[in-house]
Amino acid sequence: MYSKEKQRVSPSVIRRLPKYRRSLLELQSRGISRISSKELSRITGLTASQIRQDLNNFGGFGQQGYGYNVEELFKEVGGILGLDKEYNVVLVGFGNLGQAVANYLQNKIGFNLSAIFDINPNLIGTELRGITVQNFSGLNQFMRENKVDIGIIATDKSSAQSVSNMLCAGGVKGIWNFAPLDLIVPYSVVLENVHLSDSLYTLAYYINNHGK
Amino acid sequence: MYSKEKQRVSPSVIRRLPKYRRSLLELQSRGISRISSKELSRITGLTASQIRQDLNNFGGFGQQGYGYNVEELFKEVGGILGLDKEYNVVLVGFGNLGQAVANYLQNKIGFNLSAIFDINPNLIGTELRGITVQNFSGLNQFMRENKVDIGIIATDKSSAQSVSNMLCAGGVKGIWNFAPLDLIVPYSVVLENVHLSDSLYTLAYYINNHGK
Numbered sequence: 001m002y003s004k005e006k007q008r009v010s011p012s013v014i015r016r017l018p019k020y021r022r023s024l025l026e027l028q029s030r031g032i033s034r035i036s037s038k039e040l041s042r043i044t045g046l047t048a049s050q051i052r053q054d055l056n057n058f059g060g061f062g063q064q065g066y067g068y069n070v071e072e073l074f075k076e077v078g079g080i081l082g083l084d085k086e087y088n089v090v091l092v093g094f095g096n097l098g099q100a101v102a103n104y105l106q107n108k109i110g111f112n113l114s115a116i117f118d119i120n121p122n123l124i125g126t127e128l129r130g131i132t133v134q135n136f137s138g139l140n141q142f143m144r145e146n147k148v149d150i151g152i153i154a155t156d157k158s159s160a161q162s163v164s165n166m167l168c169a170g171g172v173k174g175i176w177n178f179a180p181l182d183l184i185v186p187y188s189v190v191l192e193n194v195h196l197s198d199s200l201y202t203l204a205y206y207i208n209n210h211g212k
Numbered sequence: 213m214y215s216k217e218k219q220r221v222s223p224s225v226i227r228r229l230p231k232y233r234r235s236l237l238e239l240q241s242r243g244i245s246r247i248s249s250k251e252l253s254r255i256t257g258l259t260a261s262q263i264r265q266d267l268n269n270f271g272g273f274g275q276q277g278y279g280y281n282v283e284e285l286f287k288e289v290g291g292i293l294g295l296d297k298e299y300n301v302v303l304v305g306f307g308n309l310g311q312a313v314a315n316y317l318q319n320k321i322g323f324n325l326s327a328i329f330d331i332n333p334n335l336i337g338t339e340l341r342g343i344t345v346q347n348f349s350g351l352n353q354f355m356r357e358n359k360v361d362i363g364i365i366a367t368d369k370s371s372a373q374s375v376s377n378m379l380c381a382g383g384v385k386g387i388w389n390f391a392p393l394d395l396i397v398p399y400s401v402v403l404e405n406v407h408l409s410d411s412l413y414t415l416a417y418y419i420n421n422h423g424k
Contacts, residue, residue: 096312174415
């Protein structure tokens, strides 16, 4: 149903898809096989009309009077997000945050962590699930010899841009950046940031402006 | 200039404020004292008109033909976000992610980490910057005896909702949630999520749909 020749979909719709997927996974684990947009609305906190509109961007998956097939919609949403594909992933920076991200990736099917780099001599040579942490000086060579889809940056702020440049020159399709700065990447590379401060400061704002 | 009786500001405007603040901090570090919305546009990647509109929500800070005073605007944006206040913060979950968040908070002025809880006997009793990791069983009592503004949840998925319930019952104003689920919190409590999967899956989508 999902057409490759679709219109460009709004980023806010795309950002809601993982939430739908999460809710659908939860429903599956509770043995629920179909759901109305109204019930899905109650679970996700989005309006039923919003949900229908969002899913209509991809052809729409529900049937009038029946609702959505939970398993099918889960698969469709995963397919739209590209979660039926494989990604070769490299992580640069293996401090606490890098280790947390590496552990997180352990259960992410399709996102295959193949190498970890750091500059800290205490970390180089340590192992995580059979992956030995390599000296950062080997990154360029690794990138020349391997096809890497995603580069994760969990370094400090001062080295993040140069790491990003190396990953981009090495041919990554996307950068997942945890360093607290706005990286500059070539147009051909997708940049996705996890800026903890943006989230914390938004929380602070709403604590002070709750219900206003 | 910032009126407490303002209209409700759109969440997407609020989420852009930390980005403005980051750019302004960067400008300050480069010794730049004033900037036009056009130059700010080049740095942030937002349009000049968007920037003016966003800031007008709070009264507007620029002067025609002069632009923005970088230091003043930085302070104003910080004030809007509530970064001129103090927050007492408690962290539950001291695995890799919890440790990464605790380290991150070290440099965040105003966000004072006062206690850390975990259930892992190997972590209980360890220390971070003078804070001893406490047994999770002591959380309820701690909440009764201390005024806590923000509770951070860095536990696994299965315990996150019950931890959240305890923090909310203990009077937190906000929850910063890193666990991969959609928590249910009372209306009086602000919930801010860092869902790594939402970010990773959005990256996967754009890798597959770049430029479309």
